[in-house]
Structure formats: structure tokens, C-alpha cells
Amino acid sequence: MGEHQKQTAFLRQCLVHHDTEASRKLAESMTQLERDERCLRRAAWLVVRLAGLAVAGIAYSALLMDNYPDGRSGSVAHFVVKGCFGLGLGSLICLLSFLGLGAIYRKNLDRRREQGRALVARLLESRLAASAAADWRDHQPDSGNGGTARVAAGVDGSPELTDLGAPG
Helix, strand or coil, X not given: CCHHHHHHHHHHHHHHCCCCHHXXXXXXXXXXXXXXHHHHHHHHHHHHHHHHHHHHHXXXXXXXXXXXXXXXXXXXHHXXXXXXXXXXXXXXXXXXHHHHHHHHHHHHHHHHHHHHHHHHHHHHHHHHHHHHHHHHHHCCCCCCCCCEEXXXXXXXXXXXXXXXXXXX
């Protein structure tokens, strides 16, 4: 598994914890784009193999086939060579279009990943803010309870401890 796929899987796991429709749709969209990209990669490998077969057929016909005096064998060889050229050219055209489509899929997946990062960042900010607010409320001294607090005193503004709860 590549680094890009690991990061996407981690992001998808983070989106699962954000139990909203938007996060579910985003995770499903990322999964579908990865599936399409994987399918496209397999198709590209098939086309590369077909192009290799075409090159092998052309090489065979150029190097190993003799020109038979019989006109019929020459026409068959000519047909095979044309077929190999057609297969090779079609494979190269498909490979170029698959590469372009793969770049589009990757761009769309990157865009979805950015949306997912933004969604997870908002989730973390909201949960951390709520947690920090609860912690802050729990640790606040009540006024008049005899606690001490730092206050600026003196001419130079240096802090000193002052008893806030003592009568004064």
C-alpha cells in the first residue's frame, strides 16, 4: 500500500467518527474514486501487455517470416502485420487516454481528500473547543472562596500573589 493510499485510508477512518451525511458521502466518494483508479490501472496494464504482443508480432513478421513466392502466404503475412500495427496503435491510444483519465481521477481524489481534511479539522476543533471549555469551567476558582490569584502590582508590573478571599 502506497503512502497516498495509507493517508486516504486514515482520513476515511477519521471521517467515520464524524457521524454526518456529508462525511459518509465524502468517504464513499473517496472509496469509489480509489476503486475506479485501481480498475483503470489494471486496464492500463492489460493494454501495455497487448502493445507488447503487437510489438512481438511485428518483430516476428519483420525478422522471421520469409517472403514466400506464393502470393497467398504474402497476403496473410501482410494481414498479420497490419493487424499487429493496428493492435499496437490502438493500445497506445488507449494507454494515453487511460493516463489522462488516471490524472483526472487522482485530481478528484486529491480534492476529496482536502475536503475530508477540512471536515476532520472542523470536527477536531469543535470537540477540542468543547473539551477545553469544560476543563476551563471545571478549574475556575469561585469568587470569594479564599483562593489566591496573580495580580499585577507595583510600578514595574511584576506579578505577586494576593489573597482574594481574605477580608480586607
